[in-house]
Amino acid sequence: MTFNITFGLCARLVELGHKVGNLAFCAIFFSGISGAQVTSNQSKAEEGFEYTFNVIYLDYGKKSSSSMVTPGVDLFFFDEGRQFNIAAVAGGMSRAFKYKGSQDLVFYRELDGVDGEKEYRPLVTAKMGKPGRKILIVSKIPSGLMYARTFDIGSIDFKSGSLRVVNLSQQEAMVRIGEITQKIKPMGAYNFRLKGERVRFLVRLAIAAIQEGQPKLIEDRRYAVNKDRRELIVLHQDTTDPKKIDYTSFLVGDDEEVENSSDDKIDSLDISDFFGEDSGEGE
Numbered sequence: 001m002t003f004n005i006t007f008g009l010c011a012r013l014v015e016l017g018h019k020v021g022n023l024a025f026c027a028i029f030f031s032g033i034s035g036a037q038v039t040s041n042q043s044k045a046e047e048g049f050e051y052t053f054n055v056i057y058l059d060y061g062k063k064s065s066s067s068m069v070t071p072g073v074d075l076f077f078f079d080e081g082r083q084f085n086i087a088a089v090a091g092g093m094s095r096a097f098k099y100k101g102s103q104d105l106v107f108y109r110e111l112d113g114v115d116g117e118k119e120y121r122p123l124v125t126a127k128m129g130k131p132g133r134k135i136l137i138v139s140k141i142p143s144g145l146m147y148a149r150t151f152d153i154g155s156i157d158f159k160s161g162s163l164r165v166v167n168l169s170q171q172e173a174m175v176r177i178g179e180i181t182q183k184i185k186p187m188g189a190y191n192f193r194l195k196g197e198r199v200r201f202l203v204r205l206a207i208a209a210i211q212e213g214q215p216k217l218i219e220d221r222r223y224a225v226n227k228d229r230r231e232l233i234v235l236h237q238d239t240t241d242p243k244k245i246d247y248t249s250f251l252v253g254d255d256e257e258v259e260n261s262s263d264d265k266i267d268s269l270d271i272s273d274f275f276g277e278d279s280g281e282g283e
Helices: 001-015 022-048
Strands: 049-059 071-078 080-090 097-101 104-112 118-127 132-140 146-152 160-166 172-175 181-183 188-193 202-210 214-226 229-237 245-252
Touching: 001 071, 001 181, 022 132, 049 071, 049 080, 071 097, 071 104, 071 132, 097 229, 118 245, 132 229, 160 172, 160 181, 172 229, 188 245, 214 245
Parallel strands: 049 132, 118 146, 160 229
Antiparallel strands: 049 097, 071 080, 104 118, 132 146, 160 188, 172 181, 172 202, 202 214, 229 245
């Protein structure tokens, strides 16, 4: 549109007889507008998109035989030039962090460099999409590679008194919450509205995986819900047996102002290294 208007103005000036001088003026005028547009777009990109997010970490990697190892990973990221660490514990959800930048949020591994300075190597990139409140589900597969999926959990899309089910498994699932039953495709999600006379009450929770066109029940029980809260259930491959489907539930806090601060690093030290594999209780 800007090009058409500018070109029309230039053509009009030529028609009025101001040929050489005005053609030069048009060129300067047009390049000035283009430059202003580029500068405007660049400043928007540099300004960055704003997000608030929590991380859920699922670990399908090799498990330690020791109960003294904390399963988890340190995820470092940069927000406006400052470095922060998220201590992501397997099967858990982190506290909220904020990020302002591009729509690709990169998490890094921190390493000690040769000269003693810290080095940061990319681990996984999360596609953040439109600005707002997000849940990032980071998964580590047996090969050690990591993948991230992003879901909106802003109060507009995910209201209080809702239970959202996200299906990260590789199979279609059928989920029943109370009297409502819904099929959810892989990588899909569905919001169940919670209806009850009291704030806190019990509903029926049933989850079935669709295998060869038939539902295979994996859960059927009474489940406590609260109409004043937002709850999230994540369906995923079982971290101990990926052929099966498991689920994990979380409470999602309301939107609030967040100030970043780093978590303490995950203590993944196995103290059996100091005593040998045969150390332990005497027989």
